[in-house]
Amino acid sequence: MKTIVWFGFVLGALSAAGEVIRTSPGQKAIIKCGASSYTNYLKWTHGNNLITNVPVKGFTTKASGSGGTAVRSQVKGTMLVISPVKEEDAGKFSCVADGNRQDHTLLVVSVSASPSAELQPSSKATLECQVKGLNQGHTVQWNRPDGSSHSGSSTVELNPVTLSDNGTWQCTFSHDGVTFHEDLVIKVQEPAPETAPPSPSQSPGGNQKPTCPNCVTKPPPTALLLGLSWWMWTAVGTGGLVVLLLIVFVIVLCKRNKRRKKRILKMKNSRQPLMPKNYCQCDRPAAAAKPQQGRRREKPSATPLPPLLMQ
Secondary structure (H helix, E strand, C coil): CCHHHHHHHHHHHHHCCEEEEEEEECEEEECCCCCCCCCCCEEEEEECCCEEEEEEECCEEEEEEEECCCCCCCCCEEEEEEEEEEEEHCCCEEEECEEEEEEEEEEEEEEECCCCCEECCCCCCEEEEECCCCCCCCCCCECCCCCCCCCCCCCCEEEECCCHHHHHEEEEECCEEEEEEEEEEEEECCCCCCCCCCCHHHHHCCCCCCCCCCCCCCCCCCCCCCCCCCCHEEEEHHHHHHHHHHHHHHHHHHHHHHHHHHHHHHHCCCCCCCCCCCCCCCCCCCCCCCCCCCCCCCEEEEEEEHHHHCC
């Protein structure tokens, strides 16, 4: 009889053992009930708070409130989908299907670096790992990029930042005997190499002395001539050529106009003065004067007949 009771207790404990779901703020969490179907009702709770109650017959009951887990949750089949996840959603979730209960745990993990994940050597930074939903007594710690554990808690102070801090840091934690980790990539930018000031022997006005007698120093392809690069000299040369062509064009045009003026003046000076025209003069008498208007024209007297006609 005792064996049957213990067998039933162990079987009930195994059926009640749920899964651990790990997610981050802003993502979507899917929690499986453990039962694929139900005949009477399905109920989901978050801790002691009801999320939803779905009966086969009747109306679905859902917790009211603004911004709570129930508002961002919905049931698909027997699964509970939460989107988007917030830190307040972490904790225990229970699914009861026709009286069979199964508990699950939602862990909300967030890792961050302040002021940012890209750091400079000798600066200060803080790494923080927050795990919401862990049971009391569970610890959180950081592992360095080389795999060694960093002494401390969920917060790491890097002061100062060194090149060895570059790489992937892991925030590790355990729950019910299962170990989880969340990665955070830290980039430490190497400082730019410092350039030494030129020595007097290498200054533009000094005498350059090679370090070895057989060395032949060649100027780099982008060497400067009188402080100007090759493309600047090309631009200056092109501009000078254009100006020179314009000057030649103006000189030729001026000379051409001058020659033209001289030719026109010469043609004017070579012309002879015009001789007065000799008009022909006739010996006939001048025409009678035109009578004035307003007077009657007198009739000329008859010409006397010759003497022979009178006899």
